[in-house]
Amino acid sequence: KPTSTSNLPPGPKPLPLIGNLLDFGDKPHKSLATMAKVHGPIISLKLGRVTAVVVSSSAMAKEVLQTNDQFLCNRVVPEALTAHSHDQLGFPWIPVSPLWRNYRKICNNKLFAGKILDTNENLRRKKVEELVEIVRKSALKGEAVNLGRLAFATTLNLLSNTIFSVDLADPNSELARDFKKYVSAIMEEAGKPNLSDYFPVLKKLDVQGIRKRMEIHMGNVLKLLDSMIKQRIIQQELNPDSVPNNDLLHYLLTNEEIQAEIDQNQMQQLLLVLFSAGSDTTSSTLQWAMALLLNNPEKLKKAQVEMKQVLGKKKLMEEADIPRLAYLQAVVKETFRLHPAAPLLLRKAQEEVKIGGFTICKDARVFVNAWAIGRDPMSWENPECFEPERFLGSEIDVRGRNFELVPFGGGRRICPGLPLAMRMLHLMLGSLISFFNWKVEDGFKVNMEDKFGITVDMAHPLRAIPSLNDVE
Numbered sequence: 001k002p003t004s005t006s007n008l009p010p011g012p013k014p015l016p017l018i019g020n021l022l023d024f025g026d027k028p029h030k031s032l033a034t035m036a037k038v039h040g041p042i043i044s045l046k047l048g049r050v051t052a053v054v055v056s057s058s059a060m061a062k063e064v065l066q067t068n069d070q071f072l073c074n075r076v077v078p079e080a081l082t083a084h085s086h087d088q089l090g091f092p093w094i095p096v097s098p099l100w101r102n103y104r105k106i107c108n109n110k111l112f113a114g115k116i117l118d119t120n121e122n123l124r125r126k127k128v129e130e131l132v133e134i135v136r137k138s139a140l141k142g143e144a145v146n147l148g149r150l151a152f153a154t155t156l157n158l159l160s161n162t163i164f165s166v167d168l169a170d171p172n173s174e175l176a177r178d179f180k181k182y183v184s185a186i187m188e189e190a191g192k193p194n195l196s197d198y199f200p201v202l203k204k205l206d207v208q209g210i211r212k213r214m215e216i217h218m219g220n221v222l223k224l225l226d227s228m229i230k231q232r233i234i235q236q237e238l239n240p241d242s243v244p245n246n247d248l249l250h251y252l253l254t255n256e257e258i259q260a261e262i263d264q265n266q267m268q269q270l271l272l273v274l275f276s277a278g279s280d281t282t283s284s285t286l287q288w289a290m291a292l293l294l295n296n297p298e299k300l301k302k303a304q305v306e307m308k309q310v311l312g313k314k315k316l317m318e319e320a321d322i323p324r325l326a327y328l329q330a331v332v333k334e335t336f337r338l339h340p341a342a343p344l345l346l347r348k349a350q351e352e353v354k355i356g357g358f359t360i361c362k363d364a365r366v367f368v369n370a371w372a373i374g375r376d377p378m379s380w381e382n383p384e385c386f387e388p389e390r391f392l393g394s395e396i397d398v399r400g401r402n403f404e405l406v407p408f409g410g411g412r413r414i415c416p417g418l419p420l421a422m423r424m425l426h427l428m429l430g431s432l433i434s435f436f437n438w439k440v441e442d443g444f445k446v447n448m449e450d451k452f453g454i455t456v457d458m459a460h461p462l463r464a465i466p467s468l469n470d471v472e
């Protein structure tokens, strides 16, 4: 109920839905965008109180992510993620608390700080060289590559080398195969619409068996992580000189302050999150970027010409080249605008708070619809068109300061992996387009249908045929 003059379009009366029941079809980002447009931002009322609100404009996103960030920085936790106490130990799901601050401190200081990323750039370059080599072999044979699978494996390896100094996506390793299988299963279960989320009385029954399967998959990953940590501890005792001393695991196991602050269980849960939150989001964004370029060959050509001009005779792109690749950066931003990997930012009101002149009651669910905001005609000209040029000479970026583009969220809970994700994405995309020309496997346009999970991926994995690039 508005308590002051609202700047929102009047629209018909808000939809009074029962309790926490929301219209979650299989594409919630789209159905919530439509509902917010037709019924205003309030989508659920109980006894006249707002219990769920969808934010689909940049002005209201600013109110959530900046003005009222301190009251809206915790999240609603999907029931599936209560397995293995992940709701109490998992980085994205725990409330702002000393444990959450420790997780963020570890990530900011030891994983994503510019200096740290500069020192392990060689690891990422090596993995991208391997990616290029795999694609080159397919190019010579004229075979299609599954870009989704390749992007996922490369991203997982980029992350696992930074964290553990090992390849976790090595197809010849049993450990790697299992790891990938379990992480994919977790992401899939977490994304399934779960009746227990809409009818809390059903929680105990777990009618779809989602929680039970989540217990198994998460348990498997935690067991693998536990064995990797134990292996490292034994190696450290037996032969300290043979142990990598610049990865995250080394820091977690040897830094006294950290040892006093987080236990082994929390350490495993932190690693589980880094792998799952980092691999899916980055690889699906890469896939969307390639798909958009394949459907717009003239833009692909433009990006290739820029790569050629900037790299000159140099063979492989380096992260230091990114600032000079304005068009490549614009392609990445435009991909984020049209296909944010996490389309709904999930928040919860810790206290009664006002958004857009409405009083939102304590514990209400707040969804920031990054997908709808990226396509809002009030903010973007030709919002449905892929036009990287709109970002050339524009100050708008994805770091949570421009609320019309929030693929990494904003405020206290902004994605901590942003600096690494941006480096990995530009490096992988730049390398794939500078070495190769691409065409769609069946000769037609790429099918851009999406599939909603905890992240939004392509419904039909992208397959494309590479050929060696001869751009002049």
Ligand code: HEM
Pocket: 091, 092, 093, 159, 273, 274, 275, 277, 278, 279, 281, 282, 285, 340, 341, 342, 345, 346, 406, 407, 408, 409, 410, 411, 412, 413, 414, 415, 416, 417, 418, 420, 421
């Ligand atoms: C294209 C790549 C990525 C995208 C689009 C993305 C997007 C997001 C978004 C939207 C959030 C929620 C922010 C909010 O609620 O305001 C988030 C949180 C998070 N992301 Fe990412 N992310 C990406 C890559 C990564 C990487 C590479 C890592 C780590 C290796 C990572 C780790 C996390 C973690 C731990 C959180 C939870 C932070 C918290 O709750 O305090 N992400 N990410």
